[in-house]
Amino acid sequence: MTEAKQPKRKVIKTAAAMGKYMADYYYELDNAAKTGERKIAWCTSVGPAEILRTMGFVVYFPETHAAMLGSTRMSTDLIPHATALGYSPEVCSYMTADIGAYLQKQTPLTKTFKGIEGIPKPDVLVYNTNQCRDVQDWFGFYAREFNAPILGISGNVTVNASTDAIVTGVALQMQDLIAPLEEISGNAFDMDKLKEVVGLSRQCSDTWKQVLEAASATPSPLTFFDGCTLMGPAVVGRGTPEAVKLYKQLLAELEERVAQKDGAIENERFRLYWDGMPVWGRLSAHSKLFASLDTNVLASTYCSSWIFSALDAEDPFNSMAKAYTDLFIVRSEDYKEAYIKEKLEMYQVDGIIYHDAKTCPNNSNCRYGMSNRIQEKTGIPSLVIDGDLNDLRCVSDEQTKTNVEAFIEQLEESK
Numbered sequence: 272m273t274e275a276k277q278p279k280r281k282v283i284k285t286a287a288a289m290g291k292y293m294a295d296y297y298y299e300l301d302n303a304a305k306t307g308e309r310k311i312a313w314c315t316s317v318g319p320a321e322i323l324r325t326m327g328f329v330v331y332f333p334e335t336h337a338a339m340l341g342s343t344r345m346s347t348d349l350i351p352h353a354t355a356l357g358y359s360p361e362v363c364s365y366m367t368a369d370i371g372a373y374l375q376k377q378t379p380l381t382k383t384f385k386g387i388e389g390i391p392k393p394d395v396l397v398y399n400t401n402q403c404r405d406v407q408d409w410f411g412f413y414a415r416e417f418n419a420p421i422l423g424i425s426g427n428v429t430v431n432a433s434t435d436a437i438v439t440g441v442a443l444q445m446q447d448l449i450a451p452l453e454e455i456s457g458n459a460f461d462m463d464k465l466k467e468v469v470g471l472s473r474q475c476s477d478t479w480k481q482v483l484e485a486a487s488a489t490p491s492p493l494t495f496f497d498g499c500t501l502m503g504p505a506v507v508g509r510g511t512p513e514a515v516k517l518y519k520q521l522l523a524e525l526e527e528r529v530a531q532k533d534g535a536i537e538n539e540r541f542r543l544y545w546d547g548m549p550v551w552g553r554l555s556a557h558s559k560l561f562a563s564l565d566t567n568v569l570a571s572t573y574c575s576s577w578i579f580s581a582l583d584a585e586d587p588f589n590s591m592a593k594a595y596t597d598l599f600i601v602r603s604e605d606y607k608e609a610y611i612k613e614k615l616e617m618y619q620v621d622g623i624i625y626h627d628a629k630t631c632p633n634n635s636n637c638r639y640g641m642s643n644r645i646q647e648k649t650g651i652p653s654l655v656i657d658g659d660l661n662d663l664r665c666v667s668d669e670q671t672k673t674n675v676e677a678f679i680e681q682l683e684e685s686k
């Protein structure tokens with residue numbers, strides 16, 4: 272992708288500390304895998320991480336690994352190896368890239384972190400289908416490969432409101448995890464420890480929310496593309512004091528920048544909202560493309576996925592059940608429409624980009640008329656970009672560039 276100009280984009284200082292946190296996290300996992308001193312649990316990104324941490328597991332998130340396969344642009348060549356095993360090229364390309372990488376004995380971890388030789392072998396795999404069914408199939412593959420136990424929660428989808436019946440059902444499923452996890456970990460469940468972990472997770476969530484909301488300032492100190500990399504500790508480190516500390520540091524940096532009116536891009540003329548996932552292999556290219564058009568894509572549905580405002584340390588099981596059912600991805604079309612409309616107002620945006628990700632219908636919200644309905648009701652125009660999170664064969668750089676440029680021209684004319 273060629274850019275007309277190379278705009279200045281602000282470097283976020285706390286990103287270096289975030290990078291170190293992620294390195295420490297992977298070294299801790301690697302150490303557990305090599306020494307066997309601690310048991311390893313694999314968990315889906317919005318799975319019951321708090322329970323696993325309470326039980327003493329070191330927690331590995333395959334989705335974060337899959338995003339690395341995307342951002343390092345390794346995924347497109349690896350997906351066909353999963354396809355050869357019968358996994359359709361149309362199912363989640365996080366899953367197919369990750370399975371392809373495993374089959375080819377490749378991982379970006381070895382290149383990024385010296386001394387790490389591979390992904391950590393699971394002692395148990397724990398999923399929640401709140402986000403999609405693919406995670407169950409993904410973890411099922413590895414359960415067979417490693418002959419490891421697999422546990423799961425069947426989450427609800429297309430939920431309008433998280434009723435008591437839904438919350439009770441999910442909370443009971445979470446409680447059912449305890450006995451097998453005690454057996455696998457060799458540790459007794461400790462309710463006080465769970466309360467502490469849930470409390471830390473809530474603090475992490477609240478601070479991450481404040482970080483994302485800092486983007487409502489004009490000019491915004493943050494871009495969606497920054498958010499995609501800065502959210503790493505919120506995914507892998509929720510429930511730890513270190514993650515809370517990092518987000519407080521990041522928030523302080525952003526608040527200072529807001530006070531100084533120091534925007535994330537040099538000349539913010541247009542403000543956009545992004546629905547859906549990033550194209551990981553084009554994160555930098557897209558960031559530059561929008562900045563070159565004096566446009567800040569400053570908020571998204573995706574980065575907000577790790578806000579769990581219902582978590583309550585005093586009522587851990589019910590509040591976890593509610594928090595992990597109140598996710599945007601779980602909700603009904605009506606709820607999503609109302610949610611996006613509220614965010615458009617809050618962030619004062621000029622337009623919306625919908626990323627229609629070929630292999631993730633769950634995170635693509637433009638397939639049932641939402642973009643038209645929102646445009647009719649708010650007058651805010653939108654653009655649908657066809658693409659994918661990890662499979663770059665589904666991405667046309669030229670078409671994206673042409674469509675984005677035309678969209679910004681349209682915004683310019685109506686200004």
Ligand code: SF4
Nearest residue numbers: 363402403405631633
């Ligand atoms: S939500 Fe989408 S990207 Fe995430 S695991 Fe499911 S299908 Fe894959």
